[in-house]
Amino acid sequence: MSEPQRHRLRAVSSTPAPADLGADLVHVARGDEAAFGRVYDAVSAAVFGLVRRVIRDPARAEEVTQEVFLQVWQSAHRFDPERGKAKSWILTLAHRRAVDAVRHDQAATDRDQKYDWSGGPDYDVVEEEVSTTLEHEQVRRCLGSLTDLQREAVGLAYYKGHTYADVAKLLGVNPATVKTRMRDGLIRLRDCMGVTA
Amino acid sequence: MTLEPHNMVGAYALDALDDDERAEFEAHVDRCPECTDELVGFLETASRLGATTEGAPPAHLRGQVLAAATRTPQERPVVLPLSRRGRTRRIVSRVGLAAAAMALVATGGLAVVEHNQAEEGERDLAGISDVISADDATMKSTQVGDDGTAKLVMSKDLDRAVLVVKNLPKLQRDRVYQMWTIADGKAESAGVISASDSTGSSSHMMSGVSGVGAVAITVEPDGGSEKPTTKPITQIST
Numbered sequence A: 001m002s003e004p005q006r007h008r009l010r011a012v013s014s015t016p017a018p019a020d021l022g023a024d025l026v027h028v029a030r031g032d033e034a035a036f037g038r039v040y041d042a043v044s045a046a047v048f049g050l051v052r053r054v055i056r057d058p059a060r061a062e063e064v065t066q067e068v069f070l071q072v073w074q075s076a077h078r079f080d081p082e083r084g085k086a087k088s089w090i091l092t093l094a095h096r097r098a099v100d101a102v103r104h105d106q107a108a109t110d111r112d113q114k115y116d117w118s119g120g121p122d123y124d125v126v127e128e129e130v131s132t133t134l135e136h137e138q139v140r141r142c143l144g145s146l147t148d149l150q151r152e153a154v155g156l157a158y159y160k161g162h163t164y165a166d167v168a169k170l171l172g173v174n175p176a177t178v179k180t181r182m183r184d185g186l187i188r189l190r191d192c193m194g195v196t197a
Numbered sequence B: 001m002t003l004e005p006h007n008m009v010g011a012y013a014l015d016a017l018d019d020d021e022r023a024e025f026e027a028h029v030d031r032c033p034e035c036t037d038e039l040v041g042f043l044e045t046a047s048r049l050g051a052t053t054e055g056a057p058p059a060h061l062r063g064q065v066l067a068a069a070t071r072t073p074q075e076r077p078v079v080l081p082l083s084r085r086g087r088t089r090r091i092v093s094r095v096g097l098a099a100a101a102m103a104l105v106a107t108g109g110l111a112v113v114e115h116n117q118a119e120e121g122e123r124d125l126a127g128i129s130d131v132i133s134a135d136d137a138t139m140k141s142t143q144v145g146d147d148g149t150a151k152l153v154m155s156k157d158l159d160r161a162v163l164v165v166k167n168l169p170k171l172q173r174d175r176v177y178q179m180w181t182i183a184d185g186k187a188e189s190a191g192v193i194s195a196s197d198s199t200g201s202s203s204h205m206m207s208g209v210s211g212v213g214a215v216a217i218t219v220e221p222d223g224g225s226e227k228p229t230t231k232p233i234t235q236i237s238t
Helices: A018-029 A033-055 A058-078 A086-106 A135-144 A148-158 A164-171 A175-193 B003-007 B009-013 B019-029 B033-050 B060-070 B087-106 B109-116 B122-132 B195-199
Strands: B138-144 B148-155 B160-166 B175-183 B186-193 B201-207 B214-221 B234-237
Touching: A018 A033, A018 A058, A018 A086, A033 A058, A033 A086, A033 B060, A058 A086, A058 B060, A086 B033, A135 A148, A135 A175, A135 B033, A148 A164, A148 A175, A148 B033, A164 A175, A175 B003, A175 B009, A175 B033, B003 B009, B003 B019, B003 B033, B009 B019, B009 B033, B019 B033, B122 B148, B122 B160, B122 B201, B138 B234, B148 B234, B160 B214, B175 B195, B175 B201, B186 B201, B186 B214
Parallel strands: none
Antiparallel strands: B138 B148, B148 B160, B160 B201, B175 B186, B175 B214, B214 B234
């Protein structure tokens, strides 16, 4: 097994302006297949990158990525351009689906046995073929501003697909505390990233 | 608003609730404007955590996804009364969407993909997706031959089932596959699978399945039989 490589920061130039993506998604809602192709081109690397990070298995990640895009196609009318960014909407869907797939598969294999989570999640180590985005530096900095418990609670849930109850077990902390740390951790991240809701 | 569900906003946005808690929270958020406001910001924040790494999917996936979309009917927008529109409603629909996505995964989203490769009438497509996305849908799968599969997606609520077959073993020219529903020891034909459908992937809708104990596939003479004349190559109990 090859050792995970420490990535270098690379700018990703393929990301289009969010406004275009939002407009395309509105067209997709009307059945515009060409617009759907543009949406795929714009966010497939982000979707696959996220899904693979959660799921690990590339073949399974490919399946789930396809499901995510079909969901985008079927329910694009639910996207409200006034309410949020198109890319966030798609990544929210992708994450939910990846997490559900991981939990579903977990019934067959005991994932916790395979995980090396000791020492907490390592946000810098990613698979070789995955490149980082411009957002990465900011996220890294903001994660660094959290307490250890907040960061581990958020990271184990978001990047590994654990429920807060699992996270509590993994960290040996009360579940109620984990829930609270997830919430106040997200508040701190939101403010650090300058997200305006 | 009680403190407990509100405290779940963070875990919800990170997809860290189990299915029951998720449903509980989604019911709660409908009546909780504070949760809604916080949730919008949290979802955006979480999605930025997810936007830190990119990896191009295999090149063949693009064509596969676009072809599948072409054959997949889109949801019709639900038109809400004006009085119910607004901020809360919008976020709820976002939440509802995620729940719908979950249901599809749990009940075999893969079947959707496969059925899209089949040549089906539009009406069948809509009916099939109803079954697959039904809340109570269950999926069972068996292997047929070396690399064939048969998957049965069933909704008791809709009283319908969809049998998805793929790569069935090749038959002699004068033979076809025939599907049967087994109830009270009797086999009733559920139609034949055409030669072109049996080599690729195809989906077959069955209605009135509430009393059915199993679905079976047999090899029959061209045109099908009134009763099974051979032993099933596969049987899936419901």
